[in-house]
Amino acid sequence: MKKIGSFFYHVFLIFALLGVLFVPFSFRYLDFQNQITRFLFEDLILFIGSYFEKISISNPEITSDSTTLYLLFLLLFVLAFAFRTFISFFDFWKINKNLILNTIQIVLLYYLACIMLKYGFDKIFKAQFYLPEPNILYTPLGMLDKDILFWSTMGTSYRYNLFMGLMEVIPALMLFYNRTRILGLFILFGVLINVVSINFGFDISVKLYSLFLLLICFLLLVPSLKKLAQFFILNKPSLLSPFKGSDLIFSKSKRFILKAILLLFIFMECLFPYIQKGNFNDDNSPRNPLHGAYEVVKIEEMKTAKSTLNLHLKRIFIHRNDYLIFQYADDAMEDFYLETNSPNELTLKNYNGQKIKLEYKYSKDLKRLELYSSELGLKIHSKSLPWKKLPLLQPLFHWTVDEIH
Incomplete structure (x- = not known):
């Protein structure tokens, strides 16, 4: 039973890694990701859609909560399952299994930190939940869709945007340090449960992607779940083990350089556009003179x-x-x-x-x-x-x- 659990944990880790590589996200400096995904998977996805009559694809573009995105996730899971089954026959996997899994965990960790920092700073600077437009303000309440209603309500409060943003930014920053990593994941897990609940409750079309982020957070917490339960439920002292994937591959100096490059990319992705414009509150962004x-x-x-x-x-x-x-x-x-x-x-x-x-x-x-x-x-x-x-x-x-x- 333990072997089956380990097998599926490995499958989900590989699935998450494939999602990081191929699920399109609106990165400012990695816009080629979407092109690679379309090149590799679009024809196959459209073929599957045409083969099954009940699958309706109105737009071949792989976008948030589209049928094509669901099919992409399905394909990635099948690939992860097949890859994990296939690689188990090789000695390379048996010898380097822990190194490979730890490296995947590190990649997922930095990806999760980057995405949460991006969403967090977008909230802090009011770029996600922006001020409601005049046409929304003069639309009768009952005629608004739930997602627009939620988006507009959030956009009226700068203080709550700041709070929500900090609740994503602070634990995301904690992921960069071994001593605070598990605590950061633990906080983010609660934050992401709330995000998923909002997306489902208000029919916001980021349901699938937010579930994917929640899955990544859960997978990173799995190795520590037993010790966390001992600490919180049984009141027993527990020593949490940090991720050591990069420690086993690179020297300390190379790890420092790699980490600096990753942090620079995350900084460029999350903060540079705001610094470049010199505007840290979207409410003050210039509008059309007739706006x-x-x-x-x-x-x-x-x-x-x-x-x-x-x-x-x-x-x-x-x-x-x-x-x-x-x-x-x-x-x-x-x-x-x-x-x-x-x-x-x-x-x-x-x-x-x-x-x-x-x-x-x-x-x-x-x-x-x-x-x-x-x-x-x-x-x-x-x-x-x-x-x-x-x-x-x-x-x-x-x-x-x-x-x-």
């Missing part, structure tokens, strides 16, 4: 009007990512990609590639925006709404309920 919410006051139709646009407009929003969004009387939304051609001309492009040119006038003093299209024969008058003054965005805090009015 905001506008209430439609009047729509003028020319005699030559040939608009197919719904004229029951209620509001207009300019999104930070260069989108113009119309909100209609029934609160339905329609968005267009926005291109600024000149100081007084815009181009809207829909998802079919059709373009509409608009002239605009914006008065900062009067807080008015006028949009005119000779092509559609329309002129839209709107006034700026004080969206930043909405109660949700106010830094309110009350020690007692008596302070709430």
Whole structure:
């Protein structure tokens, strides 16, 4: 029974290593990873998808929680199982098994630290849970999806983002030192359980990847579980063993150089973009000059009007990512990609590639925006709404309920 348990532990370690190598992640300086994965696995994944009628693949790209990502994980597990079975017949494995397993653990450890630091600093600098956009703030609560609702709620609190970020950054930093490594993993395991619960509870499309990170954390804790149980449950003193994979391969000086290179990469990946921009709070990032919410006051139709646009407009929003969004009387939304051609001309492009040119006038003093299209024969008058003054965005805090009015 013990041999079977060890066998599957080895399989999962190899599976996790393959996941580190081939599961696409949005690294800033390792963008070739996705290309390698597509080259090696995309055709096979599409073949499997076409072979089974119940498997539906709408997009061949391997993205978060896509069918292709599920199939990729399945393939990696099959490969890990086959590799572990195959290599057991060789003396090389029997002689170097502990060295190989310890080295895999070290790779998983640094990978987990890098990912958690990246997510943690993204929270600290408000890049993950950013300030809700005006179109979200003016959408009725019941019309929001749960993931957008959670994302937007988190984005309203800088202090909670800071707390969540530190709860990921501090234990991730602890993984770099032998003395604090197990404690860091123990804390991260609790953090990742919470992350997985949020992703499932609010239908956020990072379920599979967050489970993968939780698996890595658990696998790294497995060798210490017995001693942790003795300490926490039986109140017995226990001595935890550090990972020694790199100790057996490299000398102390080479380990120092390798660790420095890894830390430099992690620093470049997690912190350099913020240092480069000089902005450590996304709430203060520059926006489009027209960014905001506008209430439609009047729509003028020319005699030559040939608009197919719904004229029951209620509001207009300019999104930070260069989108113009119309909100209609029934609160339905329609968005267009926005291109600024000149100081007084815009181009809207829909998802079919059709373009509409608009002239605009914006008065900062009067807080008015006028949009005119000779092509559609329309002129839209709107006034700026004080969206930043909405109660949700106010830094309110009350020690007692008596302070709430």
